[in-house]
């Protein structure tokens with residue numbers, strides 16, 4: 100029996116929380132987000148799409164060099180192709196990632212690659228900024244601040260699987276990020292996923 104381990108939050112008794120970004124690298128926004136994170140000396144986790152790593156390997160390299168954790172968010176975002184994404188991350192930064200996030204947090208993406216995933220850490224999240232919807236910056240701020248508690252894993256987007264979205268996708272997120280970080284930092288420690296005391300549940304393969 101193969102078990103897959105899945106965590107959507109960390110220890111609720113610790114003040115550690117994680118900021119995560121999905122669907123990059125993005126040539127229009129990822130570096131600006133890195134600059135913002137640097138200005139606060141905050142390290143984050145980036146769950147990247149393999150096809151974007153293939154297009155923008157230098158941005159992925161820079162993300163790692165600036166101290167952030169790289170996670171695997173499949174190659175195509177539709178196909179559940181974790182191993183292909185793993186190969187692109189390896190090609191770009193010379194190492195593989197132990198952290199994976201299924202698209203839409205849908206664990207059914209994990210079933211067909213359960214052998215590859217059995218030693219990985221599958222990460223979803225418990226706070227959805229909903230920055231991918233047509234909502235205001237203030238609503239993104241509220242979605243995050245009203246739902247974050249000890250151990251939270253917060254989801255933002257710096258990129259997109261859709262080419263036409265790349266130029267616009269993360270503008271609101273970028274603009275509101277300083278206010279979000281300033282507010283969160285007054286109550287919590289912002290850390291990378293791999294620094295958290297993740298609370299795993301174990302799914303037998305047959306359940307996925």
Ligand SMILES: [Zn+2]
Pocket residue numbers: 121122172176202203
């Ligand atoms: Zn995604």
